[in-house]
Amino acid sequence: MRNKLHLRQFWSENRWLLLGIAWLLSLALGFFGFYIYAIENGEDWTAGDVIYRTFQLVTMNSGAVEGEVNWMLQAARFLLPLLTIYTVFQVLMQLFVEQMQKLRLRRQKDHVVICGMGRKGSRLARELLGLGRQVVIIENELKQENAKIFRHLGAIILAGDATNKDVLIRARILHARNLVCLLGGDSENLQTAYQAYQLTRTRRVGKLTCIIHLSSIDLLNLLRSCELSIQPGVPFELETFNPYERTARMLLQDNPGWREDSSLQDIPESLLVVGLGRLGEQLVVQAGYLWHLLKRQGRLCIKVVDRDAVEKIQNLLRNYPQLGKVCELIPQQADIYTAGPLQNILAKPGEQVLIQQTYICLGDPVLSLQVCLNLLQIPEIITGPIRVQLSKEAGLVDLLEKPLPGLGDVGRVRTFDFYDYACSAALILGGMHEMLARDLHEIYRTGSEFAST
Structure with missing residues (x-):
């Protein structure tokens, strides 16, 4: 098959x-x-x-x-x-x-325009189409098989450069409700948003909500501070999101201990983050932010395992100098690929910390599974739930959901697909919730001491 x-x-x-x-x-x-x-x-x-x-x-x-x-x-x-x-x-x-596509385009109204047909764009388009939304996809390097699949699902596919005004006009941007920029680079996404803003200045009916994907946290914060300065009267609303920040926040809030109504016994006081990439860094930052925001007592203990753990934590503290006041960051420098079983690293005499919550944020699905199984062998140290980043396409999720004998207490393990959190239909349909969350974050970022310099 x-x-x-x-x-x-x-x-x-x-x-x-x-x-x-x-x-x-x-x-x-x-x-x-x-x-x-x-x-x-x-x-x-x-x-x-x-x-x-x-x-x-x-x-x-x-x-x-x-x-x-x-x-x-x-x-x-x-x-x-x-x-x-x-x-x-x-x-x-x-x-x-x-x-036929041109005829359908002429009738499009209140549709969603998605720029970029990568993994994030494809998942978002598939989910929106499943919910009955009208979707127009703009992709410069179009693969015919993918285009055929999405046309069959009901999408309209346009081949072209989304940063080009003419292509946006062909996508009927003046009649669209949402524009989602999911191109490869931040500069391309910003340029597409700017072109859309210029076009919507002449729009007479309705408004366009433009959602931009940005990988740079600094650029994200800078742009967020400019969101409210858009010229009054222009039917254009700008929303920004970083997939790593968004995913980290949602992962943490999946645990009742990170919610405002949580009881004291639900509050995790120690975390383990394996892999301090962009997602791992945001998990640390968002955990510190929520700990401070919810006025938890003492400092949150976060143990980090990474090949460059010491250097990355130092950089993190330089960017977020107040993070050290709410978190005790313990670097555990080790190359997970060659260091052998992880229990040998975490169970060293004098360095043991009881871990109440674990996040495995590695790009390699096989290595993620290996680390997870290693951690299950030391229940006296890893006492709480384990969240593992595993793509659904990797085909390894069933191994944890339908485990083989001898794998340990896999009931504590929950997998998550980064792209399910990073870019979902809720980002489009739940725009108001996103704005409220951003407003809360902005108040916190500008009004509290826990801010990035």
């Missing part, structure tokens, strides 16, 4: 190239077939005559010759007319799809 899917995808992405090769081979068969036929039958044909007769095979005007027909000419007599019919059919189908 998987081989069929790969074959279908390969054909969809390389259809015109393969058709071109088939045309060249068929024309070559026709040329050499006529050339050999002329020699065998004593015909005085020039090269021009052979080429002319070869092209006549396309319309079946020159294949009926007297005498014995060699195999190359015989093959060309059938292949070229069949290729002609198939090519014309494909071109007509392509034109039909394009014209």
Whole structure:
């Protein structure tokens, strides 16, 4: 089944190239077939005559010759007319799809325009389409198989550069309700948002809510401070989000201890973060922020395991100098790939800390699973729930949900897919909640001492 899917995808992405090769081979068969036929039958044909007769095979005007027909000419007599019919059919189908898409676009109103068809954009589009929303996707490097899948689901696909005004106009941005910028770089997302802002200045009905994905936290905070300074009267609303900040906050708030109404016994006082990448860093920052915001007593203990744990924690404290006042950060420097079982690192005499909550934030799904199973072997240290970052596409989630005997207490383990948290339909449909959360964060960032310098 998987081989069929790969074959279908390969054909969809390389259809015109393969058709071109088939045309060249068929024309070559026709040329050499006529050339050999002329020699065998004593015909005085020039090269021009052979080429002319070869092209006549396309319309079946020159294949009926007297005498014995060699195999190359015989093959060309059938292949070229069949290729002609198939090519014309494909071109007509392509034109039909394009014209139908143009007709649908003219009727689009209050739709969602998604710029970027990567993993985040594809998941968001699929979820929105499942909820019955109208979706237009703009993608510069369009894969035909993906486009076919999303067209079948009901999306309109436009090939083009989303930073180009003309492409946004084709997507009927003046009639859209939401624009979601999920392109590869922050600069591209900002440029797309700026072009949309310029276009909506002439909009007369409704407003456009533009949601920008930004990887840089500094740029995110800078842009958030400018969100309220958009010229009054322009029907344009700007919302920003960082997928790592958003995911970290949602992961923490999945635990009752991080909510305002939590009881004292629910409050985790010690965390373990394995992997201090961008998600791991935001888990530390957001945990410190929530600890401070909820006025917890003492300092939150966070143990960090990473190859460059000491250096990364120092950088984190430089960027968030007040973090050290609410958190006790314990770096555990170790290369997880080569350091052997993690229990040997965490169970060193004199360095043991009871861990009430664990987050494994590694990009490698196999390594994440290995670390998780290692931690389950030391229940005397890892006492609380374990959250493991595992992509659904990795195919390893079932191993924890339907465990084999001897794996340990996997009931404490919950997996999470980064992209499910980072960019979901709630980001679009629950915009008001996002604004309230941002307002709370902005008040906290500017009014409290726990701020990034």
